[in-house]
Amino acid sequence: MKMITWVNHCLNSFNRFFAIFTLSLTLGVCAYAKVETSHLFVHLSDAMAEVKKGESAKSQPYLTALQQEFEAIPSHQSQAGQAVSSSLKIAIAQPDLAHFEQLSKALYAFEKEQNPVDYEQKRQQFAKRVMPVYQKLLQATQQQDLDAVQQAYKRFNQTWTLNEKVVRETSLGHYGQIETAMTLLRIAMLSEPANFPEMQTQAVKLGDALEDFKSGNQLQPQAVQADAPTTLKDGIALLEKSYQAFSENQISQGQADIMLFIQQWAVFEGEVRTRDGALYNRVESDLPIILVKGNQVENLSHFRTLLDDLQRLDLASSYGIVDAMLILLREGTEALLIIMALLTTLNVANQPQARRWVYTGAGLGVVASIGGAVALQQLFPAISAGTNREILEGAVGIVAVLMMLFVGAWLHSKASLKGWQNFINKQVAQALATGSLFSMLALSFLSVFREGAETILFYAGMLPLMTMQDFLLGILSALILLAIMAWVMQRFSHKLPIHHLFKVMTVLIYGLGFKILGVSIQALQLTQMLPRHIIDGLPNITAIGFYASMEGLVAQLVYLALIPVVMKVMNR
Numbered sequence: 001m002k003m004i005t006w007v008n009h010c011l012n013s014f015n016r017f018f019a020i021f022t023l024s025l026t027l028g029v030c031a032y033a034k035v036e037t038s039h040l041f042v043h044l045s046d047a048m049a050e051v052k053k054g055e056s057a058k059s060q061p062y063l064t065a066l067q068q069e070f071e072a073i074p075s076h077q078s079q080a081g082q083a084v085s086s087s088l089k090i091a092i093a094q095p096d097l098a099h100f101e102q103l104s105k106a107l108y109a110f111e112k113e114q115n116p117v118d119y120e121q122k123r124q125q126f127a128k129r130v131m132p133v134y135q136k137l138l139q140a141t142q143q144q145d146l147d148a149v150q151q152a153y154k155r156f157n158q159t160w161t162l163n164e165k166v167v168r169e170t171s172l173g174h175y176g177q178i179e180t181a182m183t184l185l186r187i188a189m190l191s192e193p194a195n196f197p198e199m200q201t202q203a204v205k206l207g208d209a210l211e212d213f214k215s216g217n218q219l220q221p222q223a224v225q226a227d228a229p230t231t232l233k234d235g236i237a238l239l240e241k242s243y244q245a246f247s248e249n250q251i252s253q254g255q256a257d258i259m260l261f262i263q264q265w266a267v268f269e270g271e272v273r274t275r276d277g278a279l280y281n282r283v284e285s286d287l288p289i290i291l292v293k294g295n296q297v298e299n300l301s302h303f304r305t306l307l308d309d310l311q312r313l314d315l316a317s318s319y320g321i322v323d324a325m326l327i328l329l330r331e332g333t334e335a336l337l338i339i340m341a342l343l344t345t346l347n348v349a350n351q352p353q354a355r356r357w358v359y360t361g362a363g364l365g366v367v368a369s370i371g372g373a374v375a376l377q378q379l380f381p382a383i384s385a386g387t388n389r390e391i392l393e394g395a396v397g398i399v400a401v402l403m404m405l406f407v408g409a410w411l412h413s414k415a416s417l418k419g420w421q422n423f424i425n426k427q428v429a430q431a432l433a434t435g436s437l438f439s440m441l442a443l444s445f446l447s448v449f450r451e452g453a454e455t456i457l458f459y460a461g462m463l464p465l466m467t468m469q470d471f472l473l474g475i476l477s478a479l480i481l482l483a484i485m486a487w488v489m490q491r492f493s494h495k496l497p498i499h500h501l502f503k504v505m506t507v508l509i510y511g512l513g514f515k516i517l518g519v520s521i522q523a524l525q526l527t528q529m530l531p532r533h534i535i536d537g538l539p540n541i542t543a544i545g546f547y548a549s550m551e552g553l554v555a556q557l558v559y560l561a562l563i564p565v566v567m568k569v570m571n572r
Contacts, residue, residue, distance in 0.1 A: 035073060035075065035111070035114035035115055037107060037110065037111040037114075039069060040066050040069060040070055040107055041104070041107060041172065043062045043063070043065050043066035043069070044062070044063075044066060044100060044103060044104060044107070045230070045267065046059075046062040046230055047059035047062040047063050047066070047091075047095065047100060048097065048100050049228070049230045050062070051095055051096060051097060051100065052097070053227075056095045056096070059095045060092070060095070063088070063091060063092050063095065064092075066088065067088055067092070070084060070085075070088065071085075073114075075114055078110070078113060078114070079113070080106070080109045080110040080112075080113040080114075081110055081113075083106045083109065083110070084103070084106045084107055084109075084110050086106075087099070087102050087103040087105075087106040088103055088106075090102070090103075091103045108218050120216065122166050122170075123166070123170075123213065123214055123216060124214070125166075126163050126166050126167065126213075126214070127210070127214040129159060129162075129163050130156075130159055130160060130163055130210065131210065131214070133152075133155055133156045133159045134156060134206065134207060134210060136152045136155070136156075137149070137152040137153055137155075137156045137203060137206075138203045138204075138207060139152075140152040140153075141185075141196065141199040141200045141203045142200060144196045146189070146194050149189060149194075149199060150189060153182075153185065153186065153189065156182075157182065160178070160182070164178075167213055170218065171213055171217070171218045171219050172219075172266060172267075173218070173219025174209050174212060174213040174217075174218075174219050175266050176263075176264075176265075176266030176267065177205070177209035177219070178206060178209045178210065178213075179265065179266050180262060180263050180265075180266070181202045181203075181205045181206035181209060182202075182206060183262050183265075183284075183287070183288055184198070184202045184259075184262070185198075185199055185202035185203060185206065186288045187288045187291055187292055188202060190288060190289060190292045191292055192292075228260060228263070228264050229260075229261065229264050229267075229268070230264070230267055230268070231268055231271070232268040232271040232272065232310075232313075235261050235264065235265070235268055236307070236310050236311060238257050238260060238261050239257070239258070239261055239307055239310070240307060241257050242254045242255075242257035242258045242261070243300070243303050243304065243307060245257060246294055246295045246299075246300060246303070247295070247300060249295055251294045251295060254294065254295070255291050255294065258287060258290065258291045259291065261287070262287060262288075262291075265283075265284075269283075271313075272310070272313065278534050278548070279309055279310070279313070282306060282309075283306065283310070286302065286306055287306075290302065290303045290306070320470050320474075321470045321473045321474045321477065322474070323474065323515070324459075324470060324471050324473070324474025324475060324478075325473075325474040325475070325477040325478045325481075326474075326478075327455060327459065327474075327478075328455055328474070328475055328478035328479070328482075329478040329481055329482065331452070331455045332455075332478060332479075332482045333482065333485065335362075335365070335448045335452075336482060336485060336486055336489070339358060339362050339448070340486065340489040340490065343355055343358055357441040358441070360441050361441035361445035361448070362445070362448045364441070364445050364448075364449075365445045365448025365449040365452060366448060366452065368445075368449045368452065369448065369449055369452025369455065369456065370452075398517065398520045398521075398524075401513045401516050401517045401520065401559065459471075510563060511544075513559065514544065514545060514556060514559060514560070515544050515545030516545065517545065517555055517556055517559050518544070518545030518546050518547055518552050518555075518556055519545045519547075521547070521549070521551055521552040521555050521556075522547045522549070522552060525549065525551065525552075530551055531551060532549050532551060533549060533550040533551065534548060534549055534550075535548045535549060535550055535553065538553075
């Protein structure tokens with residue numbers, strides 16, 4: 001009975017609550033989120049682009065990624081899924097456009113099978129809202145009334161912005177056609193004199209794309225030419241080329257490069273939209289004006305500013321080596337401090353026979369943590385694709401931040417010499433009082449496994465937004481530092497100010513919590529799980545997880561305000 005009481009004392013009730021909460025939340029995401037396939041079409045589009053360039057071999061990595069992510073979907077062996085697998089094998093063996101087209105059709109059939117949403121109803125609802133406004137725009141272009149065209153375009157743009165989501169999610173090709181036609185129509189409006197024939201041409205193309213989408217067809221984005229950019233990095237390079245052409249008075253070349261960028265914008269616009277909503281809006285609104293004004297001095301200055309802002313975007317993962325290292329280092333240090341302190345206290349208490357039980361418990365804690373990591377690896381691909389990935393990353397990240405609030409407060413409470421000594425003496429005294437060596441094993445096991453479980457939870461929210469290379473390098477760096485710390489503690493255990501280390505760990509854990517909260521809020525905003533109101537004039541600081549939205553700012557201010565409150569509660 002004493003053993004049960006002791007275990008309950010050691011197993012933090014807060015961690016138990018959030019473990020159950022997190023499991024329920026994760027399973028809820030899996031149960032209710034639709035099977036996302038848009039990321040599969042992106043891989044296929046990238047593979048098509050390579051084949052069109054005559055680089056069939058370079059399409060293989062995209063097809064391999066497509067295959068891995070498709071097979072991670074739990075229902076991939078359904079009837080339609082088997083057709084996808086068959087088409088995919090053929091496409092990998094014979095990478096050409098004909099087989100890619102067949103694979104695209106199979107993927108579309110699988111998507112419809114897995115998500116029996118009434119697409120027809122959604123399309124008709126979209127048409128009901130958008131088509132009447134479009135007809136007014138078409139009439140205005142036919143009447144060649146510039147003021148009327150400008151007013152009608154403004155109204156259509158507003159209506160389109162409110163309803164574009166269904167097109168972007170179900171037919172990225174139509175989305176690109178519509179966006180391109182709208183941009184070219186706007187360019188024709190801005191030209192001096194206004195280019196009414198081009199307005200009419202683009203209005204007709206816009207209507208054709210809308211009607212084709214309304215009829216139920218699905219269209220994947222197609223590269224307009226072999227050297228068309230397929231990533232934001234390539235797109236920025238193309239804009240740099242355009243800027244250089246304008247600077248050298250090669251107006252036609254500069255305009256052609258911007259036009260190509262605009263036509264491909266739908267393929268990689270999400271890379272901007274997910275990082276900086278204000279910059280995304282500027283690209284869409286300013287590029288047509290820049291194209292029209294060409295090599296004007298003021299226009300070149302404006303173009304340069306836009307390019308510099310695009311270049312400053314963090315196109316790498318939102319988390320890096322240092323973030324991965326700090327998580328394991330923080331959690332590992334806490335477990336290491338407790339284990340080393342237990343061993344030192346046992347030596348003082350003349351209980352050397354209990355040392356092997358401490359080692360055994362710590363080893364079992366490591367094994368249990370690794371088992372949890374393996375389980376996470378098996379579960380993660382099935383719930384980390386497309387929109388599900390952002391929802392998982394955001395939800396688990398917020399749970400992790402809540403845990404960090406209490407973990408940081410716990411660390412702070414041990415950041416005094418008296419607090420640390422009281423903690424260790426109390427734990428060891430309870431263990432030795434039972435007269436059972438197994439109690440020492442349980443104490444060390446819980447100390448390690450608790451930290452391992454928290455580490456897994458933190459990494460679950462970070463993994464979707466970092467490369468595997470950075471993740472592994474961060475883990476390796478932390479393990480090396482922990483090994484050095486263990487040697488130092490063993491060598492200088494009587495002189496080491498352990499309680500001061502807790503002060504450093506407190507600052508680190510609260511800093512990481514601030515960053516993870518910001519990234520998590522942004523992820524939920526990108527999936528429309530939370531609203532997003534951009535704050536103009538405030539920069540994004542990705543290094544600390546700050547994104548200029550009202551919701552993110554409020555959440556992080558509340559987080560900072562809660563830190564002293566939770567500290568005070570934990571110190572009582």
